[in-house]
Amino acid sequence: MGEFDLIERYFKRPTHKAALGVGDDCALLNTTPGMQLAVSSDMLVEGRHFLSTVDPARLGHKALAVNLSDLAAVGAEPLAFTLALSLPRVDEAWLAGFSSGLLRLADAHGCELVGGDTTQGPLNICITAFGEVPPGDALLRQNAQVGDDIYISGTVGDARLALEVFRGTHALSGEAFEQARLRMEQPTPRVALGSALRAVANAAIDVSDGLLGDLGHILKRSGVGAQIDTTWLQAAGSFGEARLPAGITPVLAELPWNKRLEFALSGGDDYELCFTAPVNQRELVHAAAWETHTPVTRIGRITQELGLVVLDPQGQPIAKRFASFDHFA
Amino acid sequence: MGEFDLIERYFKRPTHKAALGVGDDCALLNTTPGMQLAVSSDMLVEGRHFLSTVDPARLGHKALAVNLSDLAAVGAEPLAFTLALSLPRVDEAWLAGFSSGLLRLADAHGCELVGGDTTQGPLNICITAFGEVPPGDALLRQNAQVGDDIYISGTVGDARLALEVFRGTHALSGEAFEQARLRMEQPTPRVALGSALRAVANAAIDVSDGLLGDLGHILKRSGVGAQIDTTWLQAAGSFGEARLPAGITPVLAELPWNKRLEFALSGGDDYELCFTAPVNQRELVHAAAWETHTPVTRIGRITQELGLVVLDPQGQPIAKRFASFDHFA
Numbered sequence: 001m002g003e004f005d006l007i008e009r010y011f012k013r014p015t016h017k018a019a020l021g022v023g024d025d026c027a028l029l030n031t032t033p034g035m036q037l038a039v040s041s042d043m044l045v046e047g048r049h050f051l052s053t054v055d056p057a058r059l060g061h062k063a064l065a066v067n068l069s070d071l072a073a074v075g076a077e078p079l080a081f082t083l084a085l086s087l088p089r090v091d092e093a094w095l096a097g098f099s100s101g102l103l104r105l106a107d108a109h110g111c112e113l114v115g116g117d118t119t120q121g122p123l124n125i126c127i128t129a130f131g132e133v134p135p136g137d138a139l140l141r142q143n144a145q146v147g148d149d150i151y152i153s154g155t156v157g158d159a160r161l162a163l164e165v166f167r168g169t170h171a172l173s174g175e176a177f178e179q180a181r182l183r184m185e186q187p188t189p190r191v192a193l194g195s196a197l198r199a200v201a202n203a204a205i206d207v208s209d210g211l212l213g214d215l216g217h218i219l220k221r222s223g224v225g226a227q228i229d230t231t232w233l234q235a236a237g238s239f240g241e242a243r244l245p246a247g248i249t250p251v252l253a254e255l256p257w258n259k260r261l262e263f264a265l266s267g268g269d270d271y272e273l274c275f276t277a278p279v280n281q282r283e284l285v286h287a288a289a290w291e292t293h294t295p296v297t298r299i300g301r302i303t304q305e306l307g308l309v310v311l312d313p314q315g316q317p318i319a320k321r322f323a324s325f326d327h328f329a
Numbered sequence: 330m331g332e333f334d335l336i337e338r339y340f341k342r343p344t345h346k347a348a349l350g351v352g353d354d355c356a357l358l359n360t361t362p363g364m365q366l367a368v369s370s371d372m373l374v375e376g377r378h379f380l381s382t383v384d385p386a387r388l389g390h391k392a393l394a395v396n397l398s399d400l401a402a403v404g405a406e407p408l409a410f411t412l413a414l415s416l417p418r419v420d421e422a423w424l425a426g427f428s429s430g431l432l433r434l435a436d437a438h439g440c441e442l443v444g445g446d447t448t449q450g451p452l453n454i455c456i457t458a459f460g461e462v463p464p465g466d467a468l469l470r471q472n473a474q475v476g477d478d479i480y481i482s483g484t485v486g487d488a489r490l491a492l493e494v495f496r497g498t499h500a501l502s503g504e505a506f507e508q509a510r511l512r513m514e515q516p517t518p519r520v521a522l523g524s525a526l527r528a529v530a531n532a533a534i535d536v537s538d539g540l541l542g543d544l545g546h547i548l549k550r551s552g553v554g555a556q557i558d559t560t561w562l563q564a565a566g567s568f569g570e571a572r573l574p575a576g577i578t579p580v581l582a583e584l585p586w587n588k589r590l591e592f593a594l595s596g597g598d599d600y601e602l603c604f605t606a607p608v609n610q611r612e613l614v615h616a617a618a619w620e621t622h623t624p625v626t627r628i629g630r631i632t633q634e635l636g637l638v639v640l641d642p643q644g645q646p647i648a649k650r651f652a653s654f655d656h657f658a
Contacts, residue, residue, distance in 0.1 A: 023470075023550075024403065025369060025398075026405060028366070028368075028462070030464065033362045034362070036348055036359055037459075039444060039459070040355045041446055043414075043448055045415050048449055071355060080368075084457075086372055086453060117455075119372055120374070121377050124453045124455075128411055128413075130368070131355070135348070135359065138349070142353075205354060
């Protein structure tokens with residue numbers, strides 16, 4: 001099978017929102033007048049971002065999910081994406097799985113594949129996704145205000161837990177491992193929540209490199225500090241204020257306290273939204289969580305004093321330095 | 330140096346057209362009301378698209394050039410681009426060269442770097458570029474009409490010639506090799522010509538996989554055939570109808586006839602525009618070429634009879650089958 005057959009068979013779809021999709025020199029998008037186009041680009045490398053043994057359908061899902069998560073973090077509605085794919089060889093079973101996982105998630109968000117590139121080389125997946133947001137409404141990292149509540153969506157730490165099992169530093173029962181592994185291999189981009197938070201939150205980021213490290217980007221850009229409490233790490237499924245299970249899963253809640261702290265606060269690969277909102281917006285935050293069926297947990301507040309302080313459940317600062325994930329560190 | 334320092338030092342620039350550039354979850358673009366956004370994505374892999382020894386500044390230039398060439402092929406004006414970069418390690422000399430070549434070309438076209446991704450892995454460069462075109466004005470592959478003239482911009486065949494020297498199948502003098510090598514390593518995207526052809530040409534494609542192969546995409550999509558003459562391959566710098574040197578360079582003109590045919594017609598990596606236009610538009614094609622200082626050579630015509638016939642300078646069909654480039658063939 002050649003390059004053009006490969007595109008034709010696995011990736012060419014009719015487009016509805018795009019003026020022109022796969023198959024010309026460029027895709028053509030008609031963006032809605034009076035909207036801003038949001039653009040995210042992420043690259044996944046075998047051995048670095050995923051294991052060679054991963055289910056290709058899950059990998060297809062994840063490759064798009066990490067980009068949709070970036071769109072969610074600015075509150076944009078997904079519109080379209082391009083896929084650049086470097087493959088060692090044409091493996092039809094792999095391609096069928098990969099494209100099915102990819103396009104299933106794309107369909108679920110009405111996000112059309114409009115073009116890209118295929119080439120021979122080490123396995124590498126680069127997706128660039130486009131979304132739309134009303135001008136001025138995008139949730140930026142730079143707008144956190146002193147006194148804001150800090151929230152996290154969904155649950156954090158499971159992807160890191162699964163990674164540690166793969167690394168052999170941790171053991172889990174089969175069922176618990178499958179749950180954690182699914183969180184690592186098939187994350188849920190919080191697209192609906194991101195949109196719902198546009199008029200509610202002040203600042204947002206998606207957690208890919210670890211909660212504290214990514215929150216740090218908000219703090220640095222906004223010129224503020226933060227205090228994070230850890231009471232939400234004491235038990236799973238507290239149903240929080242959004243009346244939905246949140247914070248950490250039962251699997252994570254069974255870990256020793258120090259592991260729980262490390263995996264949840266600096267684990268990475270979570271693709272949850274960390275965001276800040278004024279105290280007087282709490283009801284609207286809960287409404288956004290409820291309407292989008294997305295767990296949301298309040299985990300701290302923005303402070304005038306710079307730096308990031310983590311408090312133990314007794315309210316005492318934890319001295320431990322939490323590593324954030326850096327691809328070249 | 331970490332991932333964020335790397336971005337900060339080599340790739341973060343102030344943006345003027347983009348509402349938000351590098352450094353948040355997404356870039357934000359305000360597209361002009363009443364325009365279509367054109368999107369192109371290309372991936373360059375070490376060993377496949379470039380040699381490990383290539384000058385990094387030239388590689389930076391080429392990585393963007395191949396995308397700008399796709400924008401040119403639909404007649405779009407460049408707006409912005411994202412860069413996803415997988416690097417084995419942080420090599421500052423390499424990064425300084427790569428970013429300077431990349432951003433010099435970007436500046437020349439007013440095309441802003443607005444985001445992307447950096448990661449550790451085998452050297453891989455994925456650029457997604459955005460341009461604008463008035464709705465309905467994009468030059469598509471599907472619009473070639475029977476009777477249209479077929480044109481090629483600039484010169485073709487030199488990139489392939491340089492590749493053959495690297496492969497050791499051909500020898501060239503130092504100066505001739507440098508010229509051919511520059512064409513391979515630092516191609517000129519025909520952006521101004523593409524825009525100028527919007528109201529003039531019927532169909533266009535950029536030549537990356539070889540002239541005949543890429544013309545074949547126009548023929549297939551338009552449901553037509555073509556007859557290509559080869560008189561323009563008899564000598565270099567004929568100054569053609571655009572009064573500019575065109576078709577092939579003096580270096581290529583010194584090759585034996587069969588090599589000239591093969592390299593020019595199916596060499597690949599040329600990043601010239603192949604386009605079709607009605608016979609009564611010849612003066613406007615010449616004007617577009619002249620105004621944009623771009624050589625343009627008329628090389629054949631679109632026929633009702635399907636298939637692609639190449640005629641020798643005596644007007645006799647050449648039986649030889651010319652291979653087009655397919656990354657998985």
